[in-house]
Amino acid sequence: MAYRPATIEELAEMIRDAAVHGRSLAVSGTGSRPGIGPGAADADLDLTGLGGSIDHDPGELLLTLPASTSLDHVERLLARAGQCLAFEPPSPDAIWGLGHGTIGGAVASGLSGPRRPFAGACRDHVLGLSGVTGRGEIFTAGGKVLKNVTGFDLPRLLTGSRGTLAVLTQITLKVLPLAPAQATLQLPADTAAKAVRIMADALMVDGGITGAAWSEGEGEVQLRIESSPAVLPALVDAARARLPASRLIEGDASRGLWTATASLYGHARADEIIWRCPLPASRAPALAALLPPDARLRLDWAGALAWVLLPAGAADFDLHALVAQAAGRDGHAERLRGPASPIPARAPPEPGVAALSARVKALFDPADILSPAAAPGGAA
Missing domain, CATH: 3.30.70.240 (Alpha-Beta Plaits)
Incomplete structure (x- = not known):
């Protein structure tokens, strides 16, 4: 059995009907993230039919769009304006091979890419959300401005909730300008201990770093440096003067390297x-x-x-x-x-966390119908 609403009112009615009949719903868009997705349920709730207009205000660095918008489309739209999603959402395609998914899936999963320590997590860039709770109540939370929150910060709560509390229909995001110039330093490090020391040393002193990663197989640290074309060479030279001998990758080659780092492209073997x-x-x-x-x-x-x-x-x-x-x-x-295993995919939460999560779930979805088999939310 499957539901495919075309409007938010239809969605709310379908959720209310499912709650009355005790019918669980597997909330999904394109189904690109099965490892953290809805899991088994009595019926599928397919959100790909929920459209809507896109409102992009480049001057204010704001983007409001339907949750069903493909992630590819979002990134192309922003790139044309010289902007990007600051939390650099990883594509799920390299892991599950089911496409890049939607912006709703990216926000619902709450996962962030290499820029996370430098620009903030996904939840830090979600300004507003609209959707429907497990009660069938239509809501809008947050807005289009950054401000101090005095009440319940629903955008932060629902980011990373993985469809277990509410169905997201519209999202407002703060976006950032694309760095006009980028380069990557590659430094030798044959152990994790050496790599962590190099990355910590670089971050304490060197400016412009927006990515720091290490690959055991390649035995090298990768440091991404971004700035204006006029300033980037000086930042690179300053880092190279302090750090171990390095190789330099620039421009599109550097950008491709970090796309692969974010999503494990070329790093994870098919059966691993x-x-x-x-x-x-x-x-x-x-x-x-x-x-x-x-x-x-x-x-x-x-x-x-x-x-x-x-x-x-x-x-x-x-x-x-x-x-x-x-x-x-x-x-x-x-x-x-990974294949079926007696080892759980996620460790059970501590009793206090489990109790709090259950109370929040009861407020939003008292009938426990929204993706009850989904992975727990709150990813870093």
């Missing part, structure tokens, strides 16, 4: 199990030391995000235990892709 592990950067070397020899490690966010790639035969490997050993309660692991 993919784990995503946010943790304190200082604990990344400890995690690296605990990994089995056949694991592959990539670090982003200057070491605060670890991608662990395991061979297909390691489905029973408990990465939750390793992250807990390396980072305690300050880190967590989430399996985005």
